[in-house]
Amino acid sequence: MLSSVGYWQSHQHQMTPASDGWIALDSNYTSDVNNHGNPITAVSGMVVTVKDVSGTSWYNLLANIKKGDQVRVTIAASATVDANLSWQLGLSGNPTYYGEGAYPYFHFPVSSAGLTAVTRNGIYAGEYAWTPVLSIINLEGPPWSAGGSSPNVSFTTTGLDVNWNADSYPSQSRSYPTREGWIRKEIYRLTQAQTTISHMYKDSLRGMIASFNDVGYINSEEKFIEIKCIHANAERAVAKLKQENNIILPILSISQTTSDNDDDRRRNESVLVNEKWWDADKERAFRVLSLAPRPVNVNYQLNIWCKYMADMDQIMEQVRLKFNPEMQVPTKFSTLAKAFIFSEDDVTPVTASDKEDRVIKKSVNIILRTYIPSPKFLITSTGKITQFKVETS
DSSP states (O other), rough: EEEEEEEEOOOOOOOSOOOEEEEEEEEEEEEOOOOSSSSSEEEEEEEEEEEOTOOBOOHHHHHHHTOOOOOEEETTTOSSSTTTOOOEEEEOOOEEEEEESOOOHHHHEEEEEEEOBOEEEOOBBSSSSSSOOOOOEEEEEHHHOSOOOOOOOOOOOOOOOOTGGGGGGSSSGGSSSOHHHHHHHHHHOOGGGGGGGGOOHHHHHHHHHHHHHTTTOTTSSSSSEEOEEEEEOOHHHHHHHHTTOOOOOSSSEEEEEEEEGGGGOOOTOOOHHHEEEEETTTTTEEEEEEEEOOEEEEEEEEEEEEEEEHHHHHHHHHHHHHSSSSSEOOOOOOOOOEEEEEEEOOOOOOOOOTTOOOEEEEEEEEEEEEOOOEEEEEEESSSSSEEEEOOOO
């Protein structure tokens, strides 16, 4: 049984398609096997474009036709010559696909599998069926190649519950907990308020102060003098300068101003971070898990106090060289924290009173991109989860 695939326009023996909706047969005349004196046509190849005359693509269906299958080509009823005449062909080999050109097509190696009709002059169908006019041709193939035409199945709804509610049938997947899901729930349970305080801000401030403790200047005697970096905001440093006349300049002070979230570096809360920790005493590695850390940007203000502009220039040169383009600020939590300069302000007073020396001051505003770590937990060899209290870098 054959099923209709689609309709193409016959182009006689022109085996190179020049448009979509193209079908052609490569045939030649032979003698009638019954010696009736009427020549019949032997066919060796058929070309069919992927798209039919309506522009519908039949690639998957044509590609399914294979060696040993049979197809049938029938002239449409609207043809002026040999209407409804058909020719049944058998595939002697698998089709070849030519998809590089403007009009992709299949070439089918075929041979006559049976003469199913006779022309008006008594000549077997196929002999001249393609020659009189450029007729519309219906191509029929195996039922599975036609695809969309599936038999209709009718059934009765008697005894069927057609009003069932899907919400009344909960998923059974919750009955099969996974190992990862259990670990995540345990870490949520163990992450309590007293275990989440990491002192990240305090440790980051210490790292910032240590980063500027090697700054200095060359004095008039060509000696390098180190400058002390202290933790103090600008107001406190000014008060100290006025209170104590023995403050040695230059001096650096650094203070934390504000902090905010960095959503560009944020990860989902449910993400588990896997790390490895090597125990040198036991000579083995342990698996350490934690929830994703919280990315934050911490703002700092670096204040530089000098008496001479020459000293200020030397100090600023060293500060700028530390940011190329960023400054690494190692802490006990991470070695990946990076600091950037985003602005610089000159806050030197224009004039000074008669009893006071003029003090040159600059403020450098810095952003530290770091993370607030989540509590870490150790997975033991027995599968137990315990809090990991060893400081890692």
